[in-house]
Amino acid sequence: MTDTARTSPVTLHDVAREAGVSLATASRSLNGSTRNVKAANRERVLEAAERLGYSANASAQAVARGTTTTVALLVGDIADPYFSSIAAGVVGAAEDHHLVVTMAETRRDTEREVEMVRALRGQRPRAIILAASRRVGDPHADALAEELSKYESGGGRVVFISTVDAPFRMLHVDNAGGARALGTQLAAMGYRSVAILAGPGGEDAPPLRTSEDRLSGFRAGLAEHGIEVPPERVVSTAFTRDGGYEGMQQLLTTHGPTLGDIDLVFAVNDVMAVGAMSAARDAGLIPGRDIAIAGFDDIPTLRDVTPRLTTASLPLERVGEEALALALAEEAGSPALLEAEVAVRESTPGR
Amino acid sequence: MTDTARTSPVTLHDVAREAGVSLATASRSLNGSTRNVKAANRERVLEAAERLGYSANASAQAVARGTTTTVALLVGDIADPYFSSIAAGVVGAAEDHHLVVTMAETRRDTEREVEMVRALRGQRPRAIILAASRRVGDPHADALAEELSKYESGGGRVVFISTVDAPFRMLHVDNAGGARALGTQLAAMGYRSVAILAGPGGEDAPPLRTSEDRLSGFRAGLAEHGIEVPPERVVSTAFTRDGGYEGMQQLLTTHGPTLGDIDLVFAVNDVMAVGAMSAARDAGLIPGRDIAIAGFDDIPTLRDVTPRLTTASLPLERVGEEALALALAEEAGSPALLEAEVAVRESTPGR
DNA sequence: CCTAGGGTGGAGAGCGCTTTCCGCAACCGC
DNA sequence: GCGGTTGCGGAAAGCGCTCTCCACCCTAGG
Incomplete structure (x- = not known):
């Protein structure tokens, strides 16, 4: 029966004693060792381990194995x-x-x-x-x-x-490339007067690399259709949902309650875009009708925001998986590149 | 200078040697020990550690300290x-x-x-x-x-x-209590004919405790106003966004494209509710107008879904904090209870 | 019948730490 | 000047494992 009152974990030593074998044999039976252990002994060890509720101390293994x-x-x-x-x-x-x-x-x-x-x-x-x-x-x-x-x-x-x-x-x-494709696409859809919600940019908060890349990429995409975004139409704000919300508010105060001639707002990530949509809505504007909005990332929660947000889609879970694969790979290799795919949805119906 | 070509981490031993002191002294200087070390020695150890880029091996510490x-x-x-x-x-x-x-x-x-x-x-x-x-x-x-x-x-x-x-x-x-309060509130707002999207319930997927509690709590709340939810109006589905989506689809096929006389759908959690809203919308129904919807949890992403979802609000981050506090507390104590707070929003305008 | 040699068990060194214990000095009060 | 504290450094014994190395037994081959 399990010794219920003990206060320190069962050790390999305990298991070995219980099974009547040496530490070495117990270790070999329980953990993947190259060495063979006679079936009878292994049995006894496994049973003892099971009986005692043994679980190998990962720290000790780490120290021993290095x-x-x-x-x-x-x-x-x-x-x-x-x-x-x-x-x-x-x-x-x-x-x-x-x-x-x-x-x-x-x-x-x-x-x-x-x-x-x-x-x-x-x-x-x-x-x-x-x-x-x-x-x-x-x-x-x-x-x-x-x-x-x-x-x-x-x-x-x-x-x-x-x-x-x-x-x-x-x-x-591929932040720059994705943003560029998105910009091209949206320009082709007829948007001409755009504002951008970028990430932080003050001296206290240095700009985010991601934000900069998406910003310049998007601009480059627009430029293919001869569209420019003057600096005063790029607002720097936090890279968060609230940042997006405040950024849109700022646009609203600067350009008036209907945003003047602005027909598209691009936020450098989805949470910001989504916050911006809320701000627009709170100001009485209907996103996708009164103002077009686009984001970047394609976060899963986007599936349930209305109108469906146009964005550059990143396979986020896969990003995580690839990152781990990269970590485990023997050779460092050249930098892997993950592409973003433009997903045009209701938030930019075109004009 | 840092030895850049080594392949195994700097050890305490290295630091001690570099500082010209014993292992014990190095250990005492670097880690919170009760024992004093003369300032001069401590200095030398700290400098050596800094110079070598030493970072204590947590596994080894774990083994030694237990x-x-x-x-x-x-x-x-x-x-x-x-x-x-x-x-x-x-x-x-x-x-x-x-x-x-x-x-x-x-x-x-x-x-x-x-x-x-x-x-x-x-x-x-x-x-x-x-x-x-x-x-x-x-x-x-x-x-x-x-x-x-x-x-x-x-x-x-x-x-x-x-x-x-x-x-x-x-x-x-407090799933039951929160759900009950929510049910009472909604019944008071005039909803009479309700359907519920519950969690899984087949034999292959045993029901979730959370789901059951919220289900029965909500029913109890409705019952205070004499409202009952017949079993055929409770659909069992996955506890996820997609589950909510499919659950709503199921309601739509069973009760027709306008959901018949159903005036409120309660989903046992927010992601399900949000999925259900999408399903309703995809079927041409406008949530909050054609059909009222309520959820449970108050997940942060709710801030940007439209219409704003009525829910029972849980302080989720605090749940995590309290859980850790509970884990660290000396005494186990009696179970802590976290209350849910009813948040009525646009998705249930009342009738 | 003797000897290689493969298979297997166990002793023990060692992983990187912490901490006890001991020894040495410097200091105190009388 | 002496016994008794302190204060502090270092040697070394662990902590729970792994794994090398050696000893042993059994089998096969000569």
Whole structure:
């Protein structure tokens, strides 16, 4: 029967004693060893382990083997559908490899990010996957790179999900290309006067690389049809739902309650676009009729917002899966590139 | 300078040698020890550590100290806003305590859940928090309980976020009470003919405890106003967005394209409600006008669905925070209870 | 009948830490 | 000047494992 009152876990030693064999034999029977153990002995060990409710101490194994079964994932905000979708992909794929995922949140703060990496490094994960966003001219970028280099020189693997030029394994997302295609498409649909809700851009909050790429890509797409977006029509705001909401409010105050001649608002990500739609609606405008709106990412929650949002679709779960695959690959290889696909929906009916 | 070509991490030994002190002194200087170290020595150790880029091996510390700094979180589906909000709460709170969270996904399968617990147990987390949903008459419930008992008898802590009668630390969510209040409220608003989208209920998929509680609570609330929901108006479907969508489709085929006399559909959670709204809309019905819809949870993404969904509001991030607090509390105490608050919005304008 | 050699079990070293225990000095009060 | 504290450094014994190495037995071949 199970010893119910003990207070420290059953050890391999206990199992070995119970089975009447040595530690070595117990270890060999329970964990994938190359060495054979006679069937009778293995039986006894397995039974003893079962009887005692033994579960191998992963920390001790890690110390003895010199390697863990852990992968670390760093995201900006767990509750954000963009990150949680990627996380789902990573966790799902990790499980196929019998790896455990430890997750940390940067709260979109690059200084915190460095600290988190420092902390995660102690866990000796097989890989650290960074899904949190890069910033242009980030004052902590060097500190981050240094921390990651230390980690890598200790045998760890670093994977960036981002468009950035760093000496680590990279999973590039075609932000610029996707945005450009989206811009071209929308221009072809007749939109002429557009405003853009971009990510942060003040001196206190350096711009996000992702945001910049999407911004310039989109502009380039529009330019193919001779359309320009003057700087005063690009509003810098937080990369979040609330940022999108406030950005749209700002447009409304600047350009009047019907947004003047603006016929399309492009938000650099979906949560912002969705926030912008709410702001428009709260101001009495009907998105998709009074104002066209487009986003980027194609987060799953989009399926149930009305009107259906036009966006550049990213296979988010797959991003997570690929990131893990990249982390596990023997060779670093050249940066993988994930394409975005334009999805035109009701929020941009055309004109 | 940093030795950039090494392939295994810097150890405490390296630091001690570099600083010219013993292992003991290095350990005492770097980690919170009660013992004092002369300032000069501590300085040298810290400098050496910095110079070498040392980061203590958490596994080794865990083995030596006999305790980890890890907390495990088990959710049904990471990409589901309900779970990801709770996860955000757990991760945020964990960080305040310098704990690392490892996350696993049951994919809503109770058999997998047992396996995951078994795997997580090996990590010797300080606590295992189970946010995945309980099922009524779950054939794997005993196996789960046994696995958890073993874990607990090894000194671990188990926290359930659920309404269930288990001998572990419990964070009860007032599903029944919230649903009842919601039912009462809606009945008072004039709804008389209601249908309910409940969770799974076939023999292959045992019903979810949460779903059952909300179902019966809601019915009880309606009953206060003399309203009954006949069994044929309760459709069993998956506890997901798609489940909600299909459930509504089912109602539409059974009751006709305008849902006959049904004036309110209650879905036992928000993602289902939101899926149901989409199904209604796809069938040409306008939610909030042609059919009233209500949900449960108040997931953050609700802010941007139209019409705004009436629901019973749960402080999801706080649920996560409280769960962690419960896990860390010295005494198990009596089950905590988190109330739901009725939030009437546009999706149920009243009649 | 003797000897190789394959198969198997166990002793024990070692993984990177923490922490006990001991020893040495410097300091106190008398 | 002496016994008795403190204060602090280091040696070494673990923590729970893995895995090398050696010893042993059994079988096969000569």
